[in-house]
Amino acid sequence: MLCLAGVAAGLAVPAGAFGLPNSADAPCRTEGTTLSFLLDAAPDTGAIQFPRLNNVVLEASWAPRLAADAPAANPPSEHAYLAPSLPSPELLLRLTQTPDTWTLTLPEGVTYPATITLRLDSPPLHAPAGHLCRADEDGTITLPARHAMVTGEKLQFEPLPHKRTVGYWVNADDVAEWAFATDAAGSWDLHVLQGCGGGQGGSRVAFGVGEQTVEHVVVDTGHFQNFRWHKVGTLELPAAERHILRVGCVEKAHNAVMDIRQIRLVPSESGAAGPRTISQTAPDVLLPPLATTPPAAGRRVLMRLPDREDAACYHTLSLPTDWQAKRTWPVLVEWAGNGPFAGRYGDTNSGRVEDACLAQGLAGTDGAIVLGLPYLDGTGSHNVSMWWGTPPTYDHAATIAYAKAAIRDVCERFAGDPERVVLVGFSRGSIACNALGLADDEMASLWQAAVCFSHYDGLRTWPFPHSDAASAKARLARLGDRRQLILAESTEAATDESLPPALAATQHYLAERSPQGGFEFLETGFLNHDDDWALRPSPARQQARQWLTDVLSLPDRRESL
Numbered sequence: 001m002l003c004l005a006g007v008a009a010g011l012a013v014p015a016g017a018f019g020l021p022n023s024a025d026a027p028c029r030t031e032g033t034t035l036s037f038l039l040d041a042a043p044d045t046g047a048i049q050f051p052r053l054n055n056v057v058l059e060a061s062w063a064p065r066l067a068a069d070a071p072a073a074n075p076p077s078e079h080a081y082l083a084p085s086l087p088s089p090e091l092l093l094r095l096t097q098t099p100d101t102w103t104l105t106l107p108e109g110v111t112y113p114a115t116i117t118l119r120l121d122s123p124p125l126h127a128p129a130g131h132l133c134r135a136d137e138d139g140t141i142t143l144p145a146r147h148a149m150v151t152g153e154k155l156q157f158e159p160l161p162h163k164r165t166v167g168y169w170v171n172a173d174d175v176a177e178w179a180f181a182t183d184a185a186g187s188w189d190l191h192v193l194q195g196c197g198g199g200q201g202g203s204r205v206a207f208g209v210g211e212q213t214v215e216h217v218v219v220d221t222g223h224f225q226n227f228r229w230h231k232v233g234t235l236e237l238p239a240a241e242r243h244i245l246r247v248g249c250v251e252k253a254h255n256a257v258m259d260i261r262q263i264r265l266v267p268s269e270s271g272a273a274g275p276r277t278i279s280q281t282a283p284d285v286l287l288p289p290l291a292t293t294p295p296a297a298g299r300r301v302l303m304r305l306p307d308r309e310d311a312a313c314y315h316t317l318s319l320p321t322d323w324q325a326k327r328t329w330p331v332l333v334e335w336a337g338n339g340p341f342a343g344r345y346g347d348t349n350s351g352r353v354e355d356a357c358l359a360q361g362l363a364g365t366d367g368a369i370v371l372g373l374p375y376l377d378g379t380g381s382h383n384v385s386m387w388w389g390t391p392p393t394y395d396h397a398a399t400i401a402y403a404k405a406a407i408r409d410v411c412e413r414f415a416g417d418p419e420r421v422v423l424v425g426f427s428r429g430s431i432a433c434n435a436l437g438l439a440d441d442e443m444a445s446l447w448q449a450a451v452c453f454s455h456y457d458g459l460r461t462w463p464f465p466h467s468d469a470a471s472a473k474a475r476l477a478r479l480g481d482r483r484q485l486i487l488a489e490s491t492e493a494a495t496d497e498s499l500p501p502a503l504a505a506t507q508h509y510l511a512e513r514s515p516q517g518g519f520e521f522l523e524t525g526f527l528n529h530d531d532d533w534a535l536r537p538s539p540a541r542q543q544a545r546q547w548l549t550d551v552l553s554l555p556d557r558r559e560s561l
Helices: 358-363 397-413 428-435 469-476 501-513 531-535 539-552
Strands: 016-018 028-031 034-039 047-051 057-064 094-097 101-105 114-120 141-144 149-151 156-158 165-167 175-182 186-196 204-209 212-217 223-237 240-251 259-267 300-303 315-318 329-335 369-373 416-426 449-453 483-488 518-523
Touching: 057 094, 094 156, 141 175, 165 223, 175 259, 186 212, 204 223, 212 223, 223 259, 240 259, 315 397, 329 358, 329 397, 329 428, 358 369, 358 416, 358 449, 358 531, 358 539, 369 397, 397 416, 416 428, 416 539, 428 449, 428 469, 449 539, 469 501, 483 501, 483 539, 501 518, 518 539, 531 539
Parallel strands: 329 369, 329 416, 416 449, 449 483, 483 518
Antiparallel strands: 016 028, 028 034, 034 114, 047 101, 057 114, 094 101, 141 259, 149 175, 156 165, 165 259, 175 240, 186 223, 186 259, 204 212, 204 240, 300 315, 315 369
8 A cells, every 4th residue: 555654644745845655656746735746758557546635636637747948828818807727628637546545547648748736625635644633713623524534445535526525335344533632521513414325325323432422324315425414413522632533334224324525523512603704614515626528417617608619708507416417407596796805804705707606505516506607898708807897887788698698508408497596696796686687577587586695786876887776676676576585794793683784774675665575684694795604504504505495496405504
């Protein structure tokens, strides 16, 4: 078995040259969240094998290694908003894994010398003795699949982003363990984010720390990549620098036990928590990496309209991990906020379509298609990151035309259900749900409900024309009796009102105008003006997901977090 000599267990790999043992004896370098092998010639086996890392692999690719004196590439266009530079499909590499090693297969088309690059979710990490997990700022101890230590024949960490799970649990004797620390004695509720294929539920699994054990009967979630939170039980733990949580199968009901994406130990007696920031708790949803490959289950791809394949403007499409063409799927259509933006709590927003994550967080990674829509300039030729159209006119005609075409394309080509389309928007996008989504009768006819987070059309004027209350009221007349979930970030200041100020103002505004729509109001519990809150478990996300379940007539998620 390959091992990483000279690397301290659980320490991030430093930037620069790194002696990572591999079957090709290739020099290895790290920089930020990338790890690269430098190959001068093709390996005899046509592959590189190396020890598995404690990381999710977003992408594996190769590129020719240019000589030091090679001319620099042409500078990018001066236009402020270009599509991201992504490897073409022929440069992507296939990654396979065993419990101990990863293998990158190198096709015949690779030219040498070459650089082989792994793009990871976090700085490269190798922890053969187990990475020690510590509590987040909110007191929760998060144990992701990537930090599991596995023993047995088949159980392994599957690092690709649509999985990122401890899976392949077909041998009942295989075991997974996590190392973690507790700063003080206390009581923790144990929750598991588990997936299980149709007809495979019912296995009994034991979670144990020391002499304590709690059991869980695996829930059939319909697919091994349909992950749901379930509370397993409560553990009383002393303060200790190193505990081991051991997860083993007591009784296997069918062919496979389950997949585990994450475990959380949540303080049982934390009391009523005030608003928090997104930096205080770890995410459980990963925005899928963007690719230029054809759309497929679990993949998020850069798309252009079928009749505009050569255009500079683009959108994104995420198909759920359980997607198949023989049934129809609800579609969450998302508009991003303005950018670039930076806020006091570390909030950031680029204003780019590929960085929007509210819809993905609310949908999870299964059950619904996520369509990320752009805002276009006045010519309809480029995406823009601030408002829509081109100042000073901010003409929205091209943006709305693109939206209509993209929604219809998803429904026609990728089994989107035209009767279950929900608009989702953050900040600028929240305003757009009405300002663009209700701009004309045709656009208004394409969707059935909306989720509006932070800001609301008509509450104040903005740079675009007809942002005044009277114009917004005229647009609201097209809403009819459709439902909207209206969210706002929480505030630090205590208030006696039942709703925080932003939501109270929106509620008052809508009550005055008496539209027919069904409105529900919800604060996120986070202080952030940032859609990243939806990537994290919270009571507000639970409620928002249940709202979507009701609106879209989806199977009940029944999650504990």
